[in-house]
Amino acid sequence: MNGSGDQCGSVRHSPVSTWRRARRLAAALILGQAAALAQADEGGAIQVNGFINAGLARSSFDDARYKYIPTADADIGTAATPRVDTQAGLQLRYVHSDSLNATAQVLLRDPPSDGSPLKLTWAYAGIQLTPQIEVKLGRYMMPFFLFTDTRNVRYAQPWVRPPGEVYALVTNTEFFDGAYLRHLTPLGPWSLATEAFVGANRYETLRASLSGTYYGMAFTLYDSNWTFRVMAQNGTTQLESPAFDRVLALLQQRAPDVAADYAFAESSNTGYLSAGLRYETEDWLLLAEVAETRPGDSRLLASDTGAYLTVGRRFGDWMPFVGYAARRSHNTEADARITDPLASATVANVLAQQNYSQRTVSVGLRWDLVLNLALKLQLDRVQPSNGAKGSFTVPLPAGQTHSDVFSLAAHYIF
Amino acid sequence: MRTLARLLLAAVSAGLLAIPSLRAEEPGSVVVVAGHANTLAMLSREEVTRLYIGERLEGDKNQLKALELDVPPWAREVFYARLLGRTPVQMRALWARLVFSGKGRPPRIVANVDAALKELEGNASLVVFMPADKAAAAQLKPLFAF
Numbered sequence: 001m002n003g004s005g006d007q008c009g010s011v012r013h014s015p016v017s018t019w020r021r022a023r024r025l026a027a028a029l030i031l032g033q034a035a036a037l038a039q040a041d042e043g044g045a046i047q048v049n050g051f052i053n054a055g056l057a058r059s060s061f062d063d064a065r066y067k068y069i070p071t072a073d074a075d076i077g078t079a080a081t082p083r084v085d086t087q088a089g090l091q092l093r094y095v096h097s098d099s100l101n102a103t104a105q106v107l108l109r110d111p112p113s114d115g116s117p118l119k120l121t122w123a124y125a126g127i128q129l130t131p132q133i134e135v136k137l138g139r140y141m142m143p144f145f146l147f148t149d150t151r152n153v154r155y156a157q158p159w160v161r162p163p164g165e166v167y168a169l170v171t172n173t174e175f176f177d178g179a180y181l182r183h184l185t186p187l188g189p190w191s192l193a194t195e196a197f198v199g200a201n202r203y204e205t206l207r208a209s210l211s212g213t214y215y216g217m218a219f220t221l222y223d224s225n226w227t228f229r230v231m232a233q234n235g236t237t238q239l240e241s242p243a244f245d246r247v248l249a250l251l252q253q254r255a256p257d258v259a260a261d262y263a264f265a266e267s268s269n270t271g272y273l274s275a276g277l278r279y280e281t282e283d284w285l286l287l288a289e290v291a292e293t294r295p296g297d298s299r300l301l302a303s304d305t306g307a308y309l310t311v312g313r314r315f316g317d318w319m320p321f322v323g324y325a326a327r328r329s330h331n332t333e334a335d336a337r338i339t340d341p342l343a344s345a346t347v348a349n350v351l352a353q354q355n356y357s358q359r360t361v362s363v364g365l366r367w368d369l370v371l372n373l374a375l376k377l378q379l380d381r382v383q384p385s386n387g388a389k390g391s392f393t394v395p396l397p398a399g400q401t402h403s404d405v406f407s408l409a410a411h412y413i414f
Numbered sequence: 415m416r417t418l419a420r421l422l423l424a425a426v427s428a429g430l431l432a433i434p435s436l437r438a439e440e441p442g443s444v445v446v447v448a449g450h451a452n453t454l455a456m457l458s459r460e461e462v463t464r465l466y467i468g469e470r471l472e473g474d475k476n477q478l479k480a481l482e483l484d485v486p487p488w489a490r491e492v493f494y495a496r497l498l499g500r501t502p503v504q505m506r507a508l509w510a511r512l513v514f515s516g517k518g519r520p521p522r523i524v525a526n527v528d529a530a531l532k533e534l535e536g537n538a539s540l541v542v543f544m545p546a547d548k549a550a551a552a553q554l555k556p557l558f559a560f
Contacts (some may be wrong), residue, residue, distance in 0.1 A: 282504070
């Protein structure tokens with residue numbers, strides 16, 4: 001809905017009543033009385049936006065449960081579960097002037113590991129230095145891929161969830177604390193967006209804690225139909241893992257000649273490379289991305305390459321789509337230099353656990369029931385590569401080559 | 415948890431009631447205009463596009479801001495279809511990506527032509543699209559026309 005400004009999240013500021021008005025507005029939004037995105041900057045205004053994803057998914061097996069993000073807790077078995085595809089986000093934005101704003105965004109989701117379901121994922125001061133240059137200082141999400149910074153805003157995507165072969169590469173990362181700069185350059189009918197970012201983060205996975213400082217740049221060239229994007233990010237990662245500590249201690253004892261190659265506590269040259277393409281007309285949508293991770297110097301950590309292609313065709317309010325995605329994990333083979341049987345088997349097992357190689361064929365249907373609400377169905381046939389665990393808790397049962405993940409979701413924004 | 419589920423259901427249900435149909439009611443000619451105090455001669459398609467995807471222009475046009483007209487409802491559909499080849503749903507998805515990544519905001523919406531005209535006369539930096547006959551009746555010069 002596009003209603004009047006008063007209906008849609010912009011309220012004039014007055015010192016006495018701003019907070020009361022904001023509370024009333026939030027209540028109205030919860031009650032669904034305002035169903036539009038809050039609009040462009042008005043000095044002294046508070047803007048409220050949000051999204052709700054409600055989804056259910058099931059897969060073919062209970063023993064080999066599908067994990068959208070392999071390093072997160074949530075998984076999908078034969079019973080339909082809302083854990084992976086149900087989230088809600090609320091964004092509050094205070095506009096002080098054309099050149100200064102403050103934005104906070106909280107995400108309610110199944111936590112990727114232990115912790116609160118509620119997370120402050122964005123909190124920054126936005127400074128418009130010139131009409132073409134904006135700086136953000138604070139908490140934000142680095143734009144690794146086309147949808148990384150809005151990957152939870154599922155309404156804005158064709159899928160029930162972005163292809164895991166690429167988007168699970170960000171593991172449990174939800175935000176960075178640092179600075180972000182975006183510069184827009186008009187080039188005739190095209191625009192070039194140059195993004196530069198630096199920040200630090202820390203997060204937990206099932207078996208480890210990771211922290212680090214990173215920097216990167218992205219270049220996005222786009223017009224009304226086409227978007228071309230490349231991104232490079234680099235940094236230093238500190239990894240704390242009791243399990244890896246034990247492996248390294250074993251290597252130092254039984255294979256001291258190679259143990260140094262497996263040191264993991266601090267790795268430089270860690271990060272991502274990605275390239276993306278988007279083509280969209282009133283009828284057609286094409287999305288393609290390829291991404292690569294660099295785990296740094298440690299032989300104990302695998303690297304990955306992921307890619308996907310999605311093609312959708314709109315028929316009025318309906319958009320069927322098909323997709324193909326693949327992920328290849330590298331450096332997961334046993335190290336022939338390790339001759340000690342116990343050390344060799346231990347390292348081989350650790351590396352095999354990081355072999356997420358698989359491919360997924362998807363078919364789906366998006367139905368825009370009304371302007372701000374989309375219903376989606378999606379079937380993913382996930383096929384781990386030979387010998388790989390893929391995105392499953394354990395390798396598929398003997399004789400099984402694939403698992404079908406069926407998903408149903410409603411995606412709503414306001 | 416049950417209360418939260420009820421609230422979410424109520425929000426979605428009430429939102430459904432508040433959202434108009436996606437369908438265009440009629441085609442028409444649409445122009446982009448500014449107030450009488452605005453001295454601009456014209457805007458290019460690229461400039462109008464940038465304004466309506468939340469970007470700022472350079473040079474003496476850097477203060478320009480776009481408004482979106484809510485009534486008549488066909489104007490928006492015609493405008494975005496002709497300007498960007500986008501449906502309202504596609505525009506909503508685009509703005510969702512911009513809003514939640516902090517990269518832009520959709521244009522502010524004015525409820526009717528009279529309100530738009532009042533805003534234009536009060537602020538020379540504003541531009542809005544509207545049916546060509548409404549602009550002609552208000553003696554506003556088109557800066558861009560389809």
